[in-house]
Amino acid sequence: MTKIAVTGAAGRMGGRIITLATESDRLQVVGAVEMAGHPKLGQDAGLVAGCGELGVAITDSLEQALQDADLLIDFTFPQVTLANAEACARLGKGMVIGSTGFKPDERERLRQITAGIPVVFAPNMSVGVNVCFKILKDIAKTLGDGFDVEIVELHHNKKKDAPSGTAVRMGEIVAEALGRDYDRVANYHREGMCGERDPEEIGMQTVRGGDIVGEHTVYFIGMGERIELTHRAMSRDMFARGAIRAAAWLGGKPAGMYDMQAVLGLD
Numbered sequence: 001m002t003k004i005a006v007t008g009a010a011g012r013m014g015g016r017i018i019t020l021a022t023e024s025d026r027l028q029v030v031g032a033v034e035m036a037g038h039p040k041l042g043q044d045a046g047l048v049a050g051c052g053e054l055g056v057a058i059t060d061s062l063e064q065a066l067q068d069a070d071l072l073i074d075f076t077f078p079q080v081t082l083a084n085a086e087a088c089a090r091l092g093k094g095m096v097i098g099s100t101g102f103k104p105d106e107r108e109r110l111r112q113i114t115a116g117i118p119v120v121f122a123p124n125m126s127v128g129v130n131v132c133f134k135i136l137k138d139i140a141k142t143l144g145d146g147f148d149v150e151i152v153e154l155h156h157n158k159k160k161d162a163p164s165g166t167a168v169r170m171g172e173i174v175a176e177a178l179g180r181d182y183d184r185v186a187n188y189h190r191e192g193m194c195g196e197r198d199p200e201e202i203g204m205q206t207v208r209g210g211d212i213v214g215e216h217t218v219y220f221i222g223m224g225e226r227i228e229l230t231h232r233a234m235s236r237d238m239f240a241r242g243a244i245r246a247a248a249w250l251g252g253k254p255a256g257m258y259d260m261q262a263v264l265g266l267d
């Protein structure tokens with residue numbers, strides 16, 4: 001049995017992770033953390049998540065929540081995750097990290113901080129998206145340079161980062177398969193007389209609205225034909241189930257940064 005603490009315990013993902021972890025016979029929730037001043041502090045994490053009393057009060061002390069935990073599941077924000085990673089590294093606790101929106105230097109900082117602990121770090125923990133990651137590489141390699149690549153993502157109106165971490169990873173996978181540097185070829189903005197499309201560029205488009213859980217389409221657009229690879233998330237539960245699967249998988253693994261491809265055996 002792996003004992004977990006969950007940060008962002010009152011958040012959209014934190015609540016589903018706590019609820020689904022209580023249904024797993026491989027995980028036990030022993031700690032729940034929210035930011036200082038949060039109105040749910042002191043309340044039972046299970047009652048807040050809607051899955052019944054757990055006997056775990058939500059605290060703003062990560063150290064306290066980690067006391068009896070083997071690892072932390074963190075779906076918050078880059079700055080919070082970086083601070084939490086410092087604590088986990090100090091205390092020798094593993095991490096499953098789902099937060100997105102990291103800048104390249106923050107990703108590198110996270111890698112350095114967590115070098116001594118086992119970590120699963122993935123912008124999307126659903127099985128479907130991770131299978132898409134695998135297929136995308138093959139499609140891009142097989143098509144080669146003759147097709148224009150555009151990535152469109154849609155999410156709810158509360159999402160704070162753009163483009164989504166998933167869309168960025170899709171762009172990185174395609175760029176790598178085509179021998180391009182993602183940071184150089186990603187184009188996030190077209191407006192006015194922006195000129196003809198550079199054949200190497202990867203267009204990154206963001207839509208925000210309502211309660212869309214998450215949709216990603218990668219377009220490979222050629223002359224007279226196009227391929228569209230789309231993933232639609234209908235609920236947050238498969239992200240949460242992925243995080244739970246990652247936490248159970250991580251127990252006993254040596255220090256290192258793993259992704260969901262490793263957890264799912266897709267690499």
Ligand SMILES: NC(=O)c1ccc[n+]([C@@H]2O[C@H](COP(=O)([O-])OP(=O)(O)OC[C@H]3O[C@@H](n4cnc5c(N)ncnc54)[C@H](O)[C@@H]3O)[C@@H](O)[C@H]2O)c1
Nearest residue numbers: 008010011012013034035075076098099100123124125239
């Ligand atoms: N990897 C995936 O599969 C996946 C899936 C969905 C969302 N996400 C990412 O997870 C993150 C959270 O998404 P969400 O929709 O749950 O957001 P949310 O805003 O609903 O939840 C974030 C929670 O973190 C809390 N928080 C802020 N500071 C904190 C601190 N210092 N300590 C503890 N908790 C703190 C907030 O109060 C909030 O409750 C985002 O980066 C999102 O992109 C990843």
Ligand SMILES: O=C(O)C1=N[C@H](C(=O)O)CCC1
Nearest residue numbers: 100123124159164165166214
């Ligand atoms: O709701 C979110 O926020 C999501 N974030 C992840 C991302 O940025 O890719 C995964 C999908 C949902």
